[in-house]
Amino acid sequence: MTSRLLAFLRNIVPPVVFGVGFLAAWELVVKGFDLKPYFLAPPSKIWEMFTTNFDLVWGATKVSGTNALVGLLVGTAFGVVMSLVLSRYKVLNELVTPLAVALNAIPIFVLVAVLNNMFSITSEVPRRLMVTLVVYFIVLVNVARGLTQVSPTHVELMRSYAASEFSILRKVRVPNAVPYLFTSLKIAAPASVITAFVSEYFGGSQNGLGSRIASNIANSKNAVAWAYVLGACLLGLVFYTVSSLLEGVATPGGGTKRVRRRVRST
Amino acid sequence: MKRLRRVALFLGSLLLVALAWELYKLVGPETGGKVFGWNLLPRSNDQAMPHVWEMLSRYADPEMRGSDRQIWRVVLAGAWFSFRLAFVGFFVGTLLGMSLAVLMARFKVAERGILPYLVVSQTVPLIALAPLVVSWGGKIEVFGWSWPRWLSASVLGAFLAFFPVAVGALRGLQSPSAASVELMNSYAASWTQTLFKLRLPASVPFLVPALKLAASASVIGVVVAEISTGLKGGIGRLIIEYAREATSDPAKVFTAVFGAALLGLAMSGFVTLADTFMMRNRPKEATA
């Protein structure tokens, strides 16, 4: 029992020490070198700004968060539907996959510039569309892989039972794909937050976290900007944690650790 | 033959996208529409959605009225500018990431203390720090050398590329089997010798996916930095500029968007080449 406690401590103490030490060093460096506030703000000031401006930060977080969430849900829904179609018609699969690979390499969020023109200036729809697009491809590629990369032995077995394609889909492919879905959500969730952010840098509605950060920096209010950054990090963490928990609940025994990831890392 | 087929299919999928675009233009509402009461449908008039051929033909026309520089030259120059920035960011980020990975492999304490943050940082929108990094440009002066503005873009690219490389490289450095490590111990090899002769070569298959992530991350970092600053010369700025002229010249912004796509593909192509070179003598069934 004590050895388990020791192991737990051994894993917890170093990151906590490192984190605290990092914050302390940050505070000391800013105070010690008397760094100008427009350059770097100390953690104490950031926390102060965060708590005093909490309502504002929360408001902005809701805007960006909603954009991310809507895109995440819609993108996942479309991705799943499309992957089912792809698994049925192999030709489509071959058409879509190289496109998805190429899209993974390019910064497609620049399309927001185009999308902004297609909607009214105050609309949040361009951002949501962007997130939908990004999430769609992540989910599509991973779930399609889950549906198609089933054990040949299982398929052979089902064929020996004269099972229909739909039966095979239901009994073999879909169960196989479920872990892939949840693992792709774990990737898509942070990606949705990031995309929601980046989309805000292209103009349009200024209510989200990204715009707030940019405008506060432009006004040299660094500490406030950092407070929004903190909000952004928390938002990203929440999205990731929820999707992680979902994965844990939906796939007892762990998700697919070896699911190859089509992903944006930021 | 297989490669040809893949290229043909890729072009085919692009054609499908173009067709879908034109189809929407044909049937979609000119001033945008509502679905279930929400303004979901984009405007399909020529101003908001130029025809595909208009986008392509725009490349041949001059950038601005009165200028005789064709737009494809401008876009290409912008893409090349951004490519160089992204390359620097990628290179620096990779170097730093690998150094940290070696440190973490050497000192278990460092791994336990730092790795959780590295993993978490990949789920957090680090891009939120973009305006901050960018704001340092023009404000730092060290021994008479002032921080050039383009450096912020590369720094952001390096920052974003750093994390996946550090995590992937560490995994790779720790990948050799216990037997291989025992073998090196039986040779009384030092830690450094084991690093260079066993751990580093063994980490290459793990670096391959990490470098792909790093490449796309550095491109994102650079483009976002350019957009935040309006850094002159880069493709990000072109996109913003041309987007502003969308009412009078709708096809223009697309030229820059495709330029950004080219940038991403070029970076990814470079990394793929590097990967192929690094894995040239390995069995085709790579791990990770």
Place this chain on the structure above:
Amino acid sequence: MSAVDISNLGKVFNPGAPNQVDALVGVDLSIASGEFVSLIGPSGCGKSTLLRLIANLLEPTAGSISVNGKTPKQARLDQDYGMAFQQSGLFEWRTVAKNIELPLELKGWDKNKRRERAMEMLELVKLADFAEHYPWQLSGGMQQRVAIARALAVHPPLLLMDEPFGALDEMTREHMQGELLSICRRTGTTVVFVTHSIPEAVYLSNRVVVMSPRPGRITKIVDVNIEGERTDATRDNAAFFGGITAVREALRGVEMSDHVRGIEDR
């Protein structure tokens, strides 16, 4: 002078902790130069631990070992032994020849001398034509031959082997046993060989050391009295079967009440 001298050797893992394991207790063994000795016993009897103690990959908690008249640590630093494992442990990014050169590189050998020695070892294991191949292009048996060539690259007086043929099929295994004996005859190397297989132990060895678990110790040392050189014909020899029977009985006598696991009887 004996090649390996083990006196009252003991090894305890996690002493004092609730998960303490008495891996070895009171082991005495003397191995003469040029001898082939096998260690055999059920899982947990400490044979692999004993091998690693000789190799100085573990430190004893009691007793002493001398290898080639030196401490195990000195023997390791002087490269007085070569080691081979069940997984051939070849580096997939190096050619066959470069794999053999590995220990020589670490000792700072000159490039030409390394090449010479590597080719010499490849001749010895009859794989000279495969010098520029990569390990994954070779069969399992060939990979093990390369591993043996690597183990003998520094011409060590002692060879330590931990179930090197365990992953091979039966036919390849018997073939490799013959190859190993012929190589050792030519080089006069002392061999300590860990195995699960009774026929393998008897075929290869001058003496078979039978071990038992909880705590790990030597139960009996069986002298294998087969006249003359061992060939394929030896496998039909009465003395061979006698040796097998003797070892099997020694193993059966290990723990009458305990279920003896991990022994091959074929």
